Amino acid sequence: MANFCNVDGRIVPETEAVVPVLDRGFLFGDSIYEVIRTRHGSLFAWREHLDRLRDSAKGIGMALSLDDTEILRRILATMQTAANREHYVRIVVTRGDGTAPSIDLRTATGRERWIVFARALPPAPTDVRLQIIGRLRNDRRALDPAVKSGNYLNNVLGLAEAQQAGATDCLFLNTQGFLTEASTSNLFVVRRDEWITPPLHAGILAGVTRALLLKWLRDHGERATERDLSRDDVLSADAVFTSSTLRDVAPVSHVDGHCVGNATTLDFVRRLGSDFTAHCDRRAAEHDGPDALALAAP
Ligand SMILES: Cc1ncc(COP(=O)(O)O)c(C=O)c1O
Numbered sequence: 001m002a003n004f005c006n007v008d009g010r011i012v013p014e015t016e017a018v019v020p021v022l023d024r025g026f027l028f029g030d031s032i033y034e035v036i037r038t039r040h041g042s043l044f045a046w047r048e049h050l051d052r053l054r055d056s057a058k059g060i061g062m063a064l065s066l067d068d069t070e071i072l073r074r075i076l077a078t079m080q081t082a083a084n085r086e087h088y089v090r091i092v093v094t095r096g097d098g099t100a101p102s103i104d105l106r107t108a109t110g111r112e113r114w115i116v117f118a119r120a121l122p123p124a125p126t127d128v129r130l131q132i133i134g135r136l137r138n139d140r141r142a143l144d145p146a147v148k149s150g151n152y153l154n155n156v157l158g159l160a161e162a163q164q165a166g167a168t169d170c171l172f173l174n175t176q177g178f179l180t181e182a183s184t185s186n187l188f189v190v191r192r193d194e195w196i197t198p199p200l201h202a203g204i205l206a207g208v209t210r211a212l213l214l215k216w217l218r219d220h221g222e223r224a225t226e227r228d229l230s231r232d233d234v235l236s237a238d239a240v241f242t243s244s245t246l247r248d249v250a251p252v253s254h255v256d257g258h259c260v261g262n263a264t265t266l267d268f269v270r271r272l273g274s275d276f277t278a279h280c281d282r283r284a285a286e287h288d289g290p291d292a293l294a295l296a297a298p
Pocket of ligand 1 (some may be wrong): 035171181182183184185186204205207208209210243244245246
């Protein structure tokens with residue numbers, strides 16, 4: 001089945017979608033993005049994702065000319081063309097074209113470019129093996145990792161470095177030597193009766209799944225904490241997992257080649273993942289689908 005893509009309101013097969021060579025996203029990674037998924041056709045947590053898109057735009061000083069209604073219209077129109085059972089939706093907003101291949105913001109023409117991909121939802125990993133790598137997650141004082149920008153080369157190379165070491169994903173440290181996150185997901189550990197994830201100030205993306213998970217755990221009376229984590233903390237944890245839109249909860253079996261947890265704790269994380277997924281499916285059906293359709297209605 002063909003993948004479809006919406007470029008500035010025009011839906012075309014993905015293979016025919018193009019951006020000009022003077023696009024600043026292409027030239028400099030001068031862009032932001034979001035990934036949203038559907039659950040039984042509903043656009044899950046779209047408000048949270050669009051809010052984060054606006055935060056990312058603010059983080060790089062980019063004005064967004066589309067309101068939520070128009071963004072939803074474009075997403076839903078692209079999804080309808082793509083006709084997948086469940087959709088992976090990627091929204092990319094670049095700072096648009098420049099008048100020259102120059103980093104100078106004064107050469108930007110001032111009109112952003114909006115691209116929406118709709119593809120079939122990929123399967124989530126069932127066993128994650130993490131490798132702590134030497135490369136640092138960009139420090140908050142550089143490009144804030146809370147900005148979901150098109151500047152993903154650090155993560156691209158981090159993932160490649162971990163794969164070369166035989167792992168399936170990387171785990172970044174920050175300048176203080178604490179753990180931050182994996183290449184495209186947040187980190188959680190379970191120790192005794194406590195669920196711990198690195199705080200936002202460690203230099204991470206404020207994951208939508210991470211926030212939903214923290215709330216869901218707390219609503220169930222669990223002790224869920226945001227605090228700095230060291231390598232020793234993950235190696236001695238009862239269980240480790242990652243969270244993201246595309247995977248919900250993915251159990252981690254190894255860190256730096258060492259087993260973390262055991263068969264029982266891995267099973268526990270898988271059960272937790274199924275319960276959390278069921279919670280998200282219910283939330284999507286109750287809030288996200290009907291609301292998105294109503295807002296985007298002509
Ligand atoms: C670096 C990074 N951290 C965490 C996440 C997880 O965020 P979310 O739960 O919003 O998908 C992502 C998702 O793409 C990511 O790229």
